[in-house]
Amino acid sequence: MNSGIDLEMSFTEGVQNLGLSHELAHLLWIPLPMLLVLVSAVIGVLVTVWLERKISAAAQQRIGPEYAGALGILQPMADGLKLLVKEDIIPARADNVLFTVGPILVLVPVILSWLIVPFGQNLLISNVGIGIFLWIALSSIQPIGLLMSGYSSNNKYSLLGGLRAAAQSISYEIPLALAVLAIVMMSNSLSTIDIVNQQNTAGFLSWNIWRQPVGFIIFWICALAECERLPFDLPEAEEELVAGYQTEYAGMKFALFYLAGYINLVLSALLVSVLYLGGWGFPISIDWFSSLIGVSIDNPLVQVIAASLGIVMTVLKAYLLVFLAILLRWTTPRVRIDQLLDLGWKFLLPISLVNLLVTASLKLTFPITFGG
Amino acid sequence: MLGFLEKVADYTKEAASAAKYLVDGLGVTFDHMRRRPVTVQYPYEKLIPSERYRGRIHYEFDKCIACEVCVRVCPINLPVVDWVMNKETKKKELRNYSIDFGACIFCGNCVEYCPTNCLSMTEEYELASFDRHSLNYDNVALGRLPTSVTSDPSVRPLRELAYLPEGVMDPHELTANQARAGKLPNQVIKELQAQKSNEESNNSTDMDPNKSNSTNS
Numbered sequence: 001m002n003s004g005i006d007l008e009m010s011f012t013e014g015v016q017n018l019g020l021s022h023e024l025a026h027l028l029w030i031p032l033p034m035l036l037v038l039v040s041a042v043i044g045v046l047v048t049v050w051l052e053r054k055i056s057a058a059a060q061q062r063i064g065p066e067y068a069g070a071l072g073i074l075q076p077m078a079d080g081l082k083l084l085v086k087e088d089i090i091p092a093r094a095d096n097v098l099f100t101v102g103p104i105l106v107l108v109p110v111i112l113s114w115l116i117v118p119f120g121q122n123l124l125i126s127n128v129g130i131g132i133f134l135w136i137a138l139s140s141i142q143p144i145g146l147l148m149s150g151y152s153s154n155n156k157y158s159l160l161g162g163l164r165a166a167a168q169s170i171s172y173e174i175p176l177a178l179a180v181l182a183i184v185m186m187s188n189s190l191s192t193i194d195i196v197n198q199q200n201t202a203g204f205l206s207w208n209i210w211r212q213p214v215g216f217i218i219f220w221i222c223a224l225a226e227c228e229r230l231p232f233d234l235p236e237a238e239e240e241l242v243a244g245y246q247t248e249y250a251g252m253k254f255a256l257f258y259l260a261g262y263i264n265l266v267l268s269a270l271l272v273s274v275l276y277l278g279g280w281g282f283p284i285s286i287d288w289f290s291s292l293i294g295v296s297i298d299n300p301l302v303q304v305i306a307a308s309l310g311i312v313m314t315v316l317k318a319y320l321l322v323f324l325a326i327l328l329r330w331t332t333p334r335v336r337i338d339q340l341l342d343l344g345w346k347f348l349l350p351i352s353l354v355n356l357l358v359t360a361s362l363k364l365t366f367p368i369t370f371g372g
Numbered sequence: 373m374l375g376f377l378e379k380v381a382d383y384t385k386e387a388a389s390a391a392k393y394l395v396d397g398l399g400v401t402f403d404h405m406r407r408r409p410v411t412v413q414y415p416y417e418k419l420i421p422s423e424r425y426r427g428r429i430h431y432e433f434d435k436c437i438a439c440e441v442c443v444r445v446c447p448i449n450l451p452v453v454d455w456v457m458n459k460e461t462k463k464k465e466l467r468n469y470s471i472d473f474g475a476c477i478f479c480g481n482c483v484e485y486c487p488t489n490c491l492s493m494t495e496e497y498e499l500a501s502f503d504r505h506s507l508n509y510d511n512v513a514l515g516r517l518p519t520s521v522t523s524d525p526s527v528r529p530l531r532e533l534a535y536l537p538e539g540v541m542d543p544h545e546l547t548a549n550q551a552r553a554g555k556l557p558n559q560v561i562k563e564l565q566a567q568k569s570n571e572e573s574n575n576s577t578d579m580d581p582n583k584s585n586s587t588n589s
Contacts, residue, residue, distance in 0.1 A: 058405040063413075331397040347387070 006122045033125045037114050045262040049076035051319070052326050059330045083258070086251035094248065095152035102149025103249065103256035109138040110263045117270050118192050120280050120310040131191040132184065135271065136177050139226060142260075143169035146235065149257075150245035161244025164337060165235035168225055171341055172232075175348035176222035179215040182352075182359040183208055183275050186370055196279030204283040209276045211370060214355045216276045218348055220321075223268035225344070227261060229325055231332035234340060265325060266318065273317035280310030408542050417528045418521045420535070421495035426478045428496040429471055431514035435490035438464040442482035442491060450475055451482060471514060473499055474507035494518045
């Protein structure tokens with residue numbers, strides 16, 4: 001595997017040629033990918049919100065947003081702007097500090113998790129050694145924030161919603177982690193880069209979804225539950241709990257929850273595409289294709305095209321999954337809280353344990369296909 | 373042991389059927405996505421009300437004989453008929469007539485029972501106002517005719533579902549001369565009459581040979 005384009009190296013070299021020290025060049029580089037990823041995450045959310053509204057409308061034979069921009073593309077911006085200028089209300093007997101910290105504690109870990117999402121060989125903020133494990137660790141901070149905001153609202157609906165959110169997150173994190181563990185076992189690394197590289201040896205045939213079909217389903221169900229999307233949107237079930245832990249929130253604090261929910265959805269979709277659908281990999285192997293048309297893989301033009309196509313592939317796969325999630329929203333009824341916990345503890349947990357054991361034994365028997 | 377295995381088999385079967393139902397449901401939702409929206413974009417597009425639509429009531433002052441039948445048949449005695457007895461001509465003289473559409477339920481009883489047909493239902497349904505007292509229409513307001521949806525240049529009239537040709541679900545690309553599915557009442561009557569006369573003539577032709585037979589024998 002070649003190293004591909006390394007923007008960081010070229011940037012630091014360029015700055016160093018201007019006469020700055022290596023440390024200073026590195027310092028100048030650090031905020032750039034962070035800002036880029038933050039902006040792309042927010043744009044991703046805007047697109048997802050728009051898609052959600054349009055696809056929901058199509059599934060119900062409505063038109064959906066139409067007048068704000070072409071095809072209503074500016075509607076999410078208008079929503080965001082509205083929430084930005086809305087009055088920030090804190091209930092009279094709510095706990096001020098916890099009420100304010102809650103939404104922040106929900107949003108920050110989700111945004112931090114974008115640290116490990118790769119869009120190409122070197123196109124990620126940081127290739128952390130613990131990679132995917134960092135995401136799992138960060139996502140367990142979220143229920144604390146949810147519980148905090150639910151408890152501090154001084155509202156029974158909020159409290160119930162917060163408790164439900166915590167119960168749901170905790171019980172679905174275990175099968176999620178076990179599904180990820182099976183992948184990690186196959187690629188011998190926690191790094192998302194290694195996980196993708198291990199899948200891109202023979203085009204789409206070497207994607208993890210063929211080796212981990214059960215793991216893929218478990219991961220997708222758990223990801224939906226973690227994002228609190230239907231059929232698992234119990235914490236904010238509007239028929240029962242008004243809006244769950246968000247009931248007392250207005251303005252920008254509500255917008256933080258809203259943003260966190262959608263960033264989490266896009267993030268989960270991206271991670272599914274990274275873990276199971278070959279990340280930035282093409283359906284056909286790029287090495288094989290470039291040798292077919294007789295161009296060297298080290299050709300700069302090929303590298304640029306491959307890198308940009310890689311980004312497109314990652315985003316495309318992720319948005320296909322987002323589309324599936326939206327479609328599932330209008331297909332499946334909401335599960336009851338006991339059914340939710342049943343599914344998590346009595347179905348997904350044993351299945352994911354069996355999946356892990358089978359993966360381990362397959363790895364011992366067929367070390368070539370299952371990553372020796 | 374066997375019982376346990378059976379349980380496992382049942383559980384697997386249930387999970388498989390649940391997955392099948394889920395996929396079926398996804399298919400239904402996906403299929404709905406390629407259908408055209410049924411939305412009527414209201415202020416720009418309006419449905420043409422059906423011919424027996426019970427909208428705002430129209431009233432003709434000159435036809436009214438102040439009999440107050442409308443008041444008696446009204447569920448809440450809503451119409452206000454303001455008349456005085458003219459002693460000299462010994463006739464009622466109508467001064468004012470009003471219906472409060474904030475309270476009217478548009479049941480149409482008054483229209484049904486009016487002996488002089490001075491009341492009728494229009495197709496007007498846009499009665500929203502900022503003040504509920506302005507919904508109390510006097511005889512002048514009641515005498516106004518509504519603008520028809522089809523003659524309003526700023527509105528695109530759309531046919532209701534029951535008025536579309538057979539197999540058509542979308543009223544947007546329809547030309548005016550395309551007839552609705554099924555027959556109109558007058559067509560049905562014409563057909564029935566034709567059938568009746570046919571039967572009569574058939575009967576007469578049937579009877580003719582009988583007659584000739586009877587005369588022969």
